[in-house]
Amino acid sequence: MDFRDPPKTAAWQHIKARTGFEVVYFQPSADGWRVNGCTTAVEDGRTWSVEYELELDAAWATRGAHLAGRSADGHRTASIVTDGAGHWQIDGRVSPELDGCRDIDLESSAMTNALPVRRLRLADGDRAAAPAAYVRAADLTVERADQSYALVRDTSGAQRYAYAAPGFGVECRLTYDGSGLLRDYPGLAIRVV
Template sequence: MDFRDPPKAAAWQHIKARAGFEVVYFETTDEGWRIHGCTTAVEDGRSWIVDYEIELDAAWITRSAHISGRSATGHRTRSIITNGDGHWQVDGVVSPELDGCRDIDLESSAMTNAFPVRRLRLVEGVRAEAPAVYVRAADLTVERLDQTYELVRDKSGRQRYEYSAPAFDFGCHLAYDSAGLLHDYPGIAIRVT
């Protein structure tokens, strides 16, 4: 599956699960892509802000993420770096529990669901494991999230993937545009630009 380059900017409105907004800017680099984003939201009566800068190589494999979060409980930062072969360091500490993860998935972000889709380039009917380094929105806790994606037929012309995250007992159909960016994440977010 080939994708066009992402636009210079994109935005999502968070719906149902939380109220808020995410704005993202894409920049090409010599190695691939740099993505700057910010999400603000209120969820379960708690507000938070997450700013991030993520570096990807040309194949959309995460290379690093620098994340800053603010909430009523204070300000936090995380620096997450990988060697590209599925080995990670969080704030300079080797994190073997994350071995095998190829992507970063920010709980606060609809955009980061683009990484496995663009990296895997699945063909219809193929299901792939896509474990990710998962960063919680409110406190920037880092954990492993096992998840799967499967490209399914869609008559509307959009790319749709059957998504599942067993740890959350969650599954849905995710709709993507031709740049491999999430268009509709049922109950979570919808793309507005």
């Protein structure tokens, strides 16, 4: 599946599971994309904010992420880099538990669900594993998230993906636009711009 370039900016409203907002800006670079975003929310009575800068290659595979987060527990930063072959370092420390992950998935972000979809470019009916380096919103800790995506067209012609993250007990259908950005994540986020 081919995707058009993303818009210069996009925004999502967090719904149901948390209340908040995410704004993101896309900028092409010499050999990929730079994505800058900020997301804030209230979840289970706790507040947090996360600013991020992602470096992506031309296929939207993650190269690195620079994160700054704040919660009632204080301010934290994280620098996450990958070699493009599925090996990761967090703040300069090798993280073998993330071996094989190709994408970063920020708990705070609806945008990062675009990374595996754009990178995999699945055909109708195809399913693929997409393990990710999953970054928690409140404290920026990183863990492995095993997940999968399958392209499922419906009668309206919308791009829908059957998404599963068994470790989190999540199974749902995600809806995307023609640029591969998430439009609707049931119970979590909806695109507003």
